[in-house]
Amino acid sequence: MWRNWVGNQSFTPDREAVPRDEEEVAALVREASERGLTVRVAGAGHSFTPIVETDGLLLDLSELSGVVEADPRRKRATALAGTPIRGFYEPLWRDGLALKNQGDIDTQQIAGAVATATHGSGIRNTCFSGVVRGVQLVTATGEIRDIGESEPELLRAAQVSIGMLGVMTRLELEVTDGYRLSEQIGLWPWEAVLERWDELVHDHRHFGFFWLPTEESAALYNLHSDDQTMADKCYVKIYDEPGPDQPDSATPGRRTDRCYRIYPMVYDPNFHELEYFVPLERGPDALRAMRELMLRSLPSSVYPLEVRTVGPDDAYLSPNYKTATTVISVSGKPGTDYWGYLRSVDALLRDFSARVHWGKLHFLDPERLHALYPEADAFIRLRRELDPAGVFLNAHLAELFA
Ligand SMILES: Cc1cc2nc3c(=O)[nH]c(=O)nc-3n(C[C@H](O)[C@H](O)[C@H](O)COP(=O)(O)OP(=O)(O)OC[C@H]3O[C@@H](n4cnc5c(N)ncnc54)[C@H](O)[C@@H]3O)c2cc1C
Known part of the structure; x- marks a missing residue:
């Protein structure tokens, strides 16, 4: 049985495979397709939604890992799809390069992070999908396609595809x-x-914060402070590039170091998260309303409210499609009935035209999808062209994208 990292999703596929190269992936997909099986890929399993689930063939691409090329002149890097985010650090740094941005953890596989538009903070940078310039894709027939900037529509669909194009x-x-x-x-x-x-x-360059509704909230996300009281305070994180004369420092809360040593945080698998994106300028109003709602919803709303911003991109299913966003995340406690609380968050943020994080809990339906994502139709058209039989769909995704 496959289980995700936090344990709220599990299923038993018909069969599993760990291919070693794209030819093997192509042969496996072709065979599954011919047998009428559906196919999904598991990344590092850090999504909270049923977007990996399949009763057919489950592929594990952890053998396809590593940065295969880095070009300091063109500022491009090519990596195999199963490369974890942290697998980019040293190979890029050796060539004087780094990822432009990243999120709170670095254990996701790059393809998993790209598939769901995983993001960090800061409006000067996009999410991972926004920096994708080429994708090698094994399609439903087992064809290996290289999609690059010469096919802009396909590339924009492939940048955030939740595994539905191949x-x-x-x-x-x-x-x-x-x-x-x-x-x-x-x-x-x-x-x-x-x-x-x-x-x-x-x-x-980066600004984000966690608002802590109660004294207990910070510890749930491993946030520490010497302050006596933490309830109703904001744990603020600001990151900027230091001047060349500023030495590295290991002082907690004032560290200076290589970018990739500053970004990652440590989370325990003790939360089920929902994350929505509202247009940047509506952020403050949405946040005030969220604080009121969370204070009213205690103790269900005990987890911190995480707030970040992200720059715009033009991937068809990106939550930041052509708009910078204020990103708002909340969590429910595993083992409790947090659904009423999350539904009230959804209802509140719906009034702020909120788009959703594909890897985190959400309540999007087809009507809202088409109202909020102007290129949803373009994505669905390309999906149907590439995969008319729905080899790469599952029930959760078919409801929105069949
Ligand atoms: C502790 C924690 C911290 C997080 N922090 C952040 C954060 O800071 N910012 C943020 O935006 N998100 C964050 N997330 C969410 C996470 O980044 C996304 O859910 C991401 O998709 C997980 O990547 P993964 O490798 O685990 O992929 P999975 O969850 O395993 O898969 C995600 C999707 O990608 C598809 N997929 C994976 N590999 C391929 C492939 N090779 N080809 C086609 N499809 C593929 C899968 O089928 C699935 O649909 C966090 C999640 C957790 C649990």
């Missing part, structure tokens, strides 16, 4: 010169954050 076997990413980051971490009053919102969003 099996990604390698990806070309735009990367950047290696850079260091200096962190400033502090516990701030709620109003202080909202008063300085514009400056925090626009004047820093």
Whole structure:
């Protein structure tokens, strides 16, 4: 039985395979297709939604791992699809390069992160999907296709595909010169954050915070502070590039180091998360409404409210499609009935035209999909062209994209 990292999704596929190269992937997909089986790929299993599930063939691409090419002149890197985010660090740094941005953890496989538009923080950078410049894809017939910038429509569909166009076997990413980051971490009053919102969003490379509804909230996400009281405070994280004369530092909350040593946090598998994206400028109003709702919803709403921003891109199913966003995340406690609370979050953020994180719990239906994602039809048209029999669909995805 396959289980995701947090344990809220599990299923038993008809068969599993661990291919070693794209030819083997192609042969496996072709055979499954001919037998009428569906096919899905499991990345590192860090999604909370049933987007890996299949009763057919489940592929594990962990053998297809590694950065195969890095070009400092063109600022491009090509990696196999099963490469974990942390597998980019040293190979890129050796060539004077780094990933442009990344999120809270680095254990996801690059194809899994790209498939769901995984993001970090900062409006000057996009999510992972926004830096994808090429995808090698094994389609439903077992054909190996290289999709690049010469096929912009297909590329924009493949950038955020939740595995529905085929099996990604390698990806070309735009990367950047290696850079260091200096962190400033502090516990701030709620109003202080909202008063300085514009400056925090626009004047820093990265800005994000966790609002802590109760004294117990911080510990649930392993957040620490020397402050006496943490309830109703914001655990603020600001990262900027230091000047060349500023030395590295290991002082907690004031570290300066290579970018990839600053980004990752440590989470325990103790939360079931929902994350929605509202247009950037509507962020402060949405956040005020969320704070009120969460205070009213305690103890269900005990997990921190995580807030980040992301820059726009033009991938068809991206939550940041042609708009920078304020990203709002909340969690329910495993083993409790948190659904009423999450439904009230959904109802509130629906009024802010919120798009969803494909890897996190959500309540999107076809009507909202088409209202919120202007290119949903274009994606579905290409999906049907590439996979008319729905080899790469499952019940959860078919409801929205069949
Ligand atoms: C502790 C934790 C922290 C997180 N932090 C962040 C964060 O900071 N920012 C953020 O945006 N998200 C975050 N997430 C969500 C996570 O990044 C996404 O759910 C991501 O998709 C997980 O990647 P994965 O490798 O585990 O993929 P999986 O969850 O295994 O798969 C995701 C999707 O990708 C598809 N897929 C995987 N590989 C391929 C392939 N080769 N070809 C085609 N399809 C493929 C799968 O079928 C599935 O549909 C976090 C999740 C957890 C549990």
